[in-house]
Amino acid sequence: MSSNTSVDPPGQAQAQAIHHELRNAENSAAFVLPKLQSMKESNPGLKLLDVGAGSGTITASFAKLLPDGHVTGLDLKAEILPRARTVAEIAGVKNVNFLQGDCKKLPFEDGTFDVVFCHQMLTHMPAPEDALREMLRVTKPGGIVAAREGDFKTEAVYPESPALLKFHKTVATMMGAAGGTETAGRQLLPWALKAGAERTNITLTFGTWLYVTQHEKDTWAGGLITTLKTGVLREKGVKAGLITEEECADMITAWESWAAGESSSISMMHGEIMIQK
């Protein structure tokens, strides 16, 4: 999840930090990279904006791919920016800066960037077409807007169990209550049209993520167990009457045994959209 939304309390951000920091341009923006490469060949000094940058791991890897360009990471939450700056420092990139700002009122002039990107952000907000419209506004003519959003409804957990199904349902309910949607991936095309893009300028693809190695499964289950112990799921879920303390405990056990299974995996479809301005 992105933190460019006001619904996640700090507990959630912490619990998701480890998972989020597995993300980079290669695994989360692969659909943009061939276009980025061809744009870079004619203009090495590309300017890229990463909206809802969170802890900045995707932002930093974009900066590595554009050594003669410049990358800006923007997030609604000022408190995540120091972590993003540290991530960039560890990655050894200097052509990057991080700013606080709202994706629905981007603090930039029209036509500032060659590439404007977001990842797992639109799924959490009401009226995501407003963010896409802003992203198009700050893109130069000839530039591109690219977005990749999970389609949470397609999440495939194996093996399933009543506790894991309840977990999925609880997360979906909380996303909906916060104004988000569990079908963002499949809605990218209609959102782009609503934002004013013409159909002929839009390319829609789908990608997947998958956690199946032991390290991936431990990381994924570990993050969720943390949020079930001390994060938003326990705090908000129990308070809202969506889950009981006992169900939290069952879900923790279920994620532990899922991670330990030899044949277990979790995967999800992601919609990927590229808009040529």
Next chain:
Amino acid sequence: MSSNTSVDPPGQAQAQAIHHELRNAENSAAFVLPKLQSMKESNPGLKLLDVGAGSGTITASFAKLLPDGHVTGLDLKAEILPRARTVAEIAGVKNVNFLQGDCKKLPFEDGTFDVVFCHQMLTHMPAPEDALREMLRVTKPGGIVAAREGDFKTEAVYPESPALLKFHKTVATMMGAAGGTETAGRQLLPWALKAGAERTNITLTFGTWLYVTQHEKDTWAGGLITTLKTGVLREKGVKAGLITEEECADMITAWESWAAGESSSISMMHGEIMIQK
């Protein structure tokens, strides 16, 4: 769907022919191609078996990719073989032959092939691990078994409508009644383990298919409308009490308006497994 199963009456095979013939190695076996390329470099005379080859379009494109190798297409239904041979002839490939045979009793000696592949077949059968075990048996030591199966439960249709949801549910019910499953993609890993493969020799990935261009949507909706008018959905679905004639008519209208929509799409996750023998 593959025709290497005894559940599809001829009406279904006809209705799906157009959709099936969009398939080729590039769009349906992309996850195998890098491995195939590297195997071909050390052994140009690779022998490949395509199990559940149906009308042979994937088989023929494998044959094109292996000009110095040989490809065998096998299908349970003898009546599809003439079409597969015509497809190969049109494609201009001569290094291919088609045979009738049962994927659970493959008519080959142990260790006959370098590569054994199937696509959208295991999802339709009870005990798919038996087919994978047979596929492993006829693979040479050092060869690979590769399978790609849809995970029908992840099908994402936009926009949704009651008629399209009912359509999805009806197909899922019929798949289940015929001994298949709507979660094949996520089950490839446990099936491979049951078939005797060791975890360290198995690679699981996920891919997607997507129909979003006008041509793709017309082809997809056209095939489904045919099956709703004269194919298995009307014949079997109505007889089994799963759908009414009126619901068939509603579904036809729903697919027509879906195909005509500017922002419509349909996508699905596919599990992809590669087993090193």
